[in-house]
Amino acid sequence: MKIDNQINLETAEGIDIQLTPAGIGVRTLAFVYDLLIRVVIVAAAAIALSFAGKMGIGLILIVVFLVEWFYPVVFEITKGQTPGKKSFGLTVVYDNGLPVNLAGSLIRNLFRAADFLPAFYLLGGVCMLLSSHNKRVGDYIGGTMVVYKEAPIRMSYFSFDKQQKVDIKLDEETQKSVIAFAERSKTLSPQRQQELADIMSPITQVTGPEAISHLKSIAANLVGKT
Known part of the structure; x- marks a missing residue:
């Protein structure tokens, strides 16, 4: 995805x-x-x-x-x-x-x-x-x-509420997408974050503001943030 x-x-x-x-x-x-x-x-x-x-x-x-x-x-x-x-x-x-x-x-x-x-x-x-x-x-x-010519800036930092255990197996492409969403979140408007989070609802099983928080937590788990 x-x-x-x-x-x-x-x-x-x-x-x-x-x-x-x-x-x-x-x-x-x-x-x-x-x-x-x-x-x-x-x-x-x-x-x-x-x-x-x-x-x-x-x-x-x-x-x-x-x-x-x-x-x-x-x-x-x-x-x-x-x-x-x-x-x-x-x-x-x-x-x-x-x-x-x-x-x-x-x-x-x-x-x-x-x-x-x-x-x-x-x-x-x-x-x-x-x-x-x-x-x-x-x-x-x-x-x-x-x-x-110049690759978009990738953020190395993103905030999250807590690490979310990943209960489903995510393929490599999906993991990259989740991490990319979290890293870019600081440069995205709340409306754009919500739009992207809703697209990835098959992963989070939720929509709305909770989906944004859930995705960032999953990303934190994937990159080993604590």
Whole structure:
């Protein structure tokens, strides 16, 4: 049972890493930021080449093609993020957490044509809304995803009333979810805590404020707090 879309991966070296996929809202803002930069580049090229006649028109079309299709590729393979993504703390990685390379970046960006269908990136938007990792078509085909560059802060301290004996067997994923809830509780509003606690009611067998206290107590038991 997961209470958020955070992804936990284990590297070949046995190191656990956490990735948090970026949602459609922040990715749209990053896209608009990059779009404005591309427009400025094309406009500057158009002004500079406006006096070259027909040859200038041909050169402008080449600039438009290069900027549209290779602007994101160049930044993603050199820095892992376009200026727009950088401004919002996002980066592009493979599904296994490794940095994206030329092949992956080319694939995910060439398939933006599919994401655009039938208009205004409608297919890509719907695909992201239906994806647990907020992937568009290009991400699925390229095996990539857009994540937050810096992992969310994990709290090492949380308060609890008393340790609660765990009467049911919890699998590893569920244990991580319970502990994550307790650690993040100080950064969550009471309403959000209640919402998440109610989702995990199959574990606590209770709902309401008592569920929050119960979950924190179980977490304290799992991490050995006294």
